Amino acid sequence: MKLITCCSFKGGAGKTTALMGLCSAFAAQGKTVALFEADENRPLTAWMQNAVESDAWDERCAVFVADELSLLEEAYLRAEANGFDYALADTHGGSSELNNTIIASSEFLLVPTMLTPLDIDEALATYRYIVELLVAENLHAHTAVLQQRVPIGRATTSQRAAADVLSVLPQFSMPMYERDAFAAMKKRGMLHLTLANMKANPTMRLMVRNYETALGEIEALGAFVAAMLEA
Ligand SMILES: Nc1ncnc2c1ncn2[C@@H]1O[C@H](COP(=O)(O)OP(=O)(O)OP(=O)(O)O)[C@@H](O)[C@H]1O
């Protein structure tokens, strides 16, 4: 089982959404995914409930509450014993012993950030924090910044400047764009299943293309993560 974690000091950076997208991408490829809920606000538990109601929850995936160290340990052991392909951990903003433990146990660390000066500062601080923690513990994990909520269309001068600052760090070659399909996952459920439901519903045909585009993008991100983990 490979543990992939989304982290950032900044709240609202797009951690949970990136994670929901990756979960959908892996499940669409037939992989099994354990979701570690390390945010006491329980966004993943709410996601699963909404998704089940919308008939868009993939049974290959399961949520494990892990917002305390003892629960995290138990979740990890159970998920590993059950042979999940991937575990995805959703952390709360800021630093804590729980976050440190998750970071130190991860094979892949993903730092989502929006392209504003404040967000960029926080992303750099988060990246540095992760690297220092890994070095101190003599560990290795892939770490990459993910540009999140990037507007479709031409970037502003300030967004281009922000992207330049980030270019010193390892990054995903592709951003996660600001899309309704991504924002709606928390209500609608897994992207690949929402798409399948839409295809079966003639009144929703117009949205199919948007969802296909969004799913294609997030699958590319999932493939990149999977390839890095294989290498
Ligand atoms: N790619 C995207 N396209 C559109 N909306 C997005 C995208 N990513 C995130 N959002 C929206 O931005 C808001 C914040 O995202 P999210 O909850 O994923 O951030 P977070 O880092 O998990 O926040 P928190 O620190 O509160 O846990 C949400 O309303 C979400 O729907």
Ligand SMILES: [Mg+2]
């Ligand atoms: Mg979150």
